[in-house]
Amino acid sequence: MTRQIEQDVHAAFVEFRVNEGSKCMSVQCIYCQQVRAKNTTRQRQHLYNCNAYLTAHPDVIIPTHGGDDDAPADAYGETTSLDGSGEHTSLGFAPNPRINGAGPGSVPGSANAMGPAASPAARGSVRPALSNADGTPAPKRYKTKQTPNPNTPELPLRDVHAAFVEFKVKEDDKCLSARCIHCNQVRAKNTSRQREHLLNCAAYQAVIKDKIPANNLRHQFDEDDIAASLSLPTPTLDLDFRMSIRVKPKINVGTGNFGRQSWIPCIGGQFAGKWGKGIVLPGGQDTQTTKTDMSTQISARYLIQTNQDNPAVIICNIKGWWTGDKDIMDRLQDPVAADNIQAHRYKFRVTMELETGDERYAHLNTGVWVGSGCRRGAEIVYDAYRVN
Known part of the structure; x- marks a missing residue:
């Protein structure tokens, strides 16, 4: 019988607080002992790649991107995925390679329990299969981290907090969310991530640019010139x-x-x-x-x-x-x-x-x-x- 990974998203982790004053919970994987912030989506993604977990549960189904037009593209710009045969398919999920005979404990003939009816949102939150059609490990795919504008100095902490409104999405939420007052983008409250967002927020950068004294002179630099985006300290x-x-x-x-x-x-x-x-x-x-x-x-x-x-x-x-x-x-x-x-x-x-x-x-x-x-x-x- 096949196993859905959702069954273990919570059971596979032990929750704890790093210290008494910590507002947010952390979790530790009971299979590989890795520690991370409590986040259901991240915990699910962790189990897809946890070798210790996959060894303990060889019958688990590994989701992949479907072939729908609205499915998010993978790291190579494709929305289709490979099933056990190595051919493109529009199915929303692909079985664990072990099920197709790619490893020990395989269960021949196992079917996809969720099938093509899985929602695009579900497909967008998962990762592709862990191996290629020939059984060789698939290359890891990493998110491309957005690089902050190198011409902009580090933002003071007070400016980072002033640019966000904190709130709870639900009344029983343990952690706060934060909304950028310039572009209305919502994200988890995290000072480092909020600072990184502001360095790439076009609406915020436009506001800051107007506050640079050199940009209020009678004669100014061209907008695409580096000097037009620099905020320098004012001597006293x-x-x-x-x-x-x-x-x-x-x-x-x-x-x-x-x-x-x-x-x-x-x-x-x-x-x-x-x-x-x-x-x-x-x-x-x-x-x-x-x-x-x-x-x-x-x-x-x-x-x-x-x-x-x-x-x-x-x-x-x-x-x-x-x-x-x-x-x-x-x-x-x-x-x-x-x-x-x-x-x-x-x-x-x-x-x-x-x-x-x-x-x-x-x-x-x-x-x-x-x-x-x-x-x-x-x-x-x-x-x-x-x-x-």
């Missing part, structure tokens, strides 16, 4: 330290190829911030190149020293621009008039880099700072913001 600025530099009157060098040049020697100063406090050593220098519209290019180099018993010495390089309306910039050339001009009336913007060989401050070597400055008589003050 934190006030890191303030530096005050005392200088001598500037020395006019004269007009060069790029404008009127001036040298401003440093005679000292101080700094204080998150990572330390100390002085600005004498000897630094600020070179300024003034253009015809009075905009001024800044290039300065200072040496600062921490106030510890064993002080660290740090090089500070500054580059930037001092710009504003021409009448404001003219007044700034007068040290007395400059003190009466508020800093927001002009732009004194620079970038900074720090360099030291002291291991205690090695983290400064890889930092980038942007600064805002102002001029007050014989003193230049900078606020340095670290770019994070």
Whole structure:
């Protein structure tokens, strides 16, 4: 007498919880001891390929795809299957190879119990026969895993959860299902699978693409360009330290190829911030190149020293621009008039880099700072913001 595999879908597995807090059940096959999540369809598919189970039940019927037009195609794009004779057939199920004499324990003349009336859904949830017509093992057929868009960064966990609505299909369901709010696709609640779905969800990707700042500029990349699909982290600025530099009157060098040049020697100063406090050593220098519209290019180099018993010495390089309306910039050339001009009336913007060989401050070597400055008589003050 033939045996239907549905008889053993539940009997062949022992249910248990991995830990007390686990919401979902796991199952272990009593024949091969393999453990998997509790899922009737997956358990049925496991038994079709479990050699230990098939050895214990040689009379079991192995379903295959039928020949109906709506039957799902197999891994090779075919919807027909092979029976024991090796010929194409439209039958919904094929007997176990052992039944047709392909192995020990065969039962000659056994018939297909379910026949061609099996539903397409039933045929779609099963696998083909385990051997070819000549008795040789059939090649394994694997599902093709969808590859996520390589240009899209890994999604934060909060975004993954926000894109799905959780619910129970039935009131007595032990496990939750999740529906994508962008394409309405429903799947079992599983964070990794949900993240993988979003990386391939066209509706979600379209929404994310509109949120990329670079795609809201006046001029944009073409839609098929890689740069149009990249979401990059936005830098933040934190006030890191303030530096005050005392200088001598500037020395006019004269007009060069790029404008009127001036040298401003440093005679000292101080700094204080998150990572330390100390002085600005004498000897630094600020070179300024003034253009015809009075905009001024800044290039300065200072040496600062921490106030510890064993002080660290740090090089500070500054580059930037001092710009504003021409009448404001003219007044700034007068040290007395400059003190009466508020800093927001002009732009004194620079970038900074720090360099030291002291291991205690090695983290400064890889930092980038942007600064805002102002001029007050014989003193230049900078606020340095670290770019994070």
